[in-house]
Amino acid sequence: MKKINWYPPIILGLLALLVITFGTLVASRASLGPAQQFTEVGGQETFEWKLVTTWPKNFPGLGSAPERFAKKVAEMSGGRLKIQVYGAGELVPAMGVFGAVSEGAAQMGHGAAYYWKGKLPAAQFFTAVPFGLNAQEMNGWLHHGGGLELWQEIYEPFNLIPMAGGSTGVQMAGWFNKEINSVEDLRGLKMRIPGLGGEVLNRAGGTAVTIPGGELYTALQTGVIDATEWVGPYNDLAFGFHQIAQYYYYPGWHEPGSILEFIVNKSAFEKLPDDLRAIVRAAARDANQDMLDEYTARNNRALKELVDQHGVQLKRLPDEVLSHLKQINTQLLEETAAEDPQFARIYKAFREFEAQVIPYHRISEEAYYETRSLERDH
Numbered sequence: 557m558k559k560i561n562w563y564p565p566i567i568l569g570l571l572a573l574l575v576i577t578f579g580t581l582v583a584s585r586a587s588l589g590p591a592q593q594f595t596e597v598g599g600q601e602t603f604e605w606k607l608v609t610t611w612p613k614n615f616p617g618l619g620s621a622p623e624r625f626a627k628k629v630a631e632m633s634g635g636r637l638k639i640q641v642y643g644a645g646e647l648v649p650a651m652g653v654f655g656a657v658s659e660g661a662a663q664m665g666h667g668a669a670y671y672w673k674g675k676l677p678a679a680q681f682f683t684a685v686p687f688g689l690n691a692q693e694m695n696g697w698l699h700h701g702g703g704l705e706l707w708q709e710i711y712e713p714f715n716l717i718p719m720a721g722g723s724t725g726v727q728m729a730g731w732f733n734k735e736i737n738s739v740e741d742l743r744g745l746k747m748r749i750p751g752l753g754g755e756v757l758n759r760a761g762g763t764a765v766t767i768p769g770g771e772l773y774t775a776l777q778t779g780v781i782d783a784t785e786w787v788g789p790y791n792d793l794a795f796g797f798h799q800i801a802q803y804y805y806y807p808g809w810h811e812p813g814s815i816l817e818f819i820v821n822k823s824a825f826e827k828l829p830d831d832l833r834a835i836v837r838a839a840a841r842d843a844n845q846d847m848l849d850e851y852t853a854r855n856n857r858a859l860k861e862l863v864d865q866h867g868v869q870l871k872r873l874p875d876e877v878l879s880h881l882k883q884i885n886t887q888l889l890e891e892t893a894a895e896d897p898q899f900a901r902i903y904k905a906f907r908e909f910e911a912q913v914i915p916y917h918r919i920s921e922e923a924y925y926e927t928r929s930l931e932r933d934h
């Protein structure tokens with residue numbers, strides 16, 4: 557029986573089919589508008605999410621991160637995931653964000669983990685630890701040092717997935733109407749200062765209060781508080797604190813590299829296909845780094861304006877005061893860790909990362925800053 561060579565006809569047939577298919581695709585793409593192309597690409601499911609924030613709508617700096625994030629997600633997903641951003645009080649009050657996203661009333665939130673210290677003391681490690689890691693180091697710990705995994709673990713019981721949502725860099729110590737010349741001057745000081753820094757102030761004899769950003773100006777103006785910290789020159793200038801406070805103190809010992817957060821309802825996240833999940837994560841990373849870049853570019857110009865045009869008195873906290881606060885902070889961390897096993901576990905991991913990164917940064921970042929300053933002095 558003669559063997560038939562049947563390969564060439566099959567290959568030719570397949571090639572012909574390929575040419576026809578490709579030609580049809582090109583022809584249909586050329587004739588279709590963007591909306592039709594979108595349908596052609598997937599016929600895929602689209603999602604509409606709500607994102608609630610602890611900031612007033614379109615708040616400078618901090619509030620631009622969720623807006624930027626939502627826009628990126630819409631662009632990257634070709635409109636398959638649309639996220640509507642709501643300012644504080646539009647759907648839920650600022651301090652109701654965690655609960656709303658946990659319960660699924662909104663799919664996402666933007667704020668800061670230390671706002672939730674009342675229900676979750678260990679959450680404070682994921683915003684800022686006084687005298688702790690700076691922005692660069694926090695990002696390193698979270699994304700390549702095991703920090704994010706710990707953060708996810710402590711939010712898991714609340715059906716929440718956390719992601720870094722912005723870095724402010726080193727903040728300012730805050731706005732004061734009286735000078736701080738010694739530790740005695742901290743006694744009786746009523747100051748808006750959240751997180752662990754607030755606890756440190758309490759132990760130093762002051763009274764820390766947590767007030768959402770949108771209510772701060774009035775609180776300071778009416779004397780409900782004597783002092784407030786917020787972020788840094790760029791944000792603080794927009795707020796107008798220079799109109800109601802005389803002294804602007806540095807450095808921001810209490811928030812050396814604060815990280816903001818996105819929180820995602822876990823059930824909602826799991827309903828997304830893999831590519832949209834990757835887009836959410838990538839857009840959050842983008843917003844996180846972009847905030848730091850924005851502050852780096854704008855803080856210095858804003859400070860110059862505050863001092864040169866508005867006559868703000870820039871002051872450094874005395875070493876004696878900083879050293880006292882640092883001692884109190886160490887005691888506070890140790891004592892809280894002794895009472896709260898979860899806090900202790902995160903504290904241990906945080907300290908292990910610090911023990912690795914700080915010695916190296918002494919001979920790299922810090923040594924370079926010193927070298928650069930020497931150059932300038934000559």
Ligand code: CA
Nearest residue numbers: 785786787811
């Ligand atoms: Ca702050």
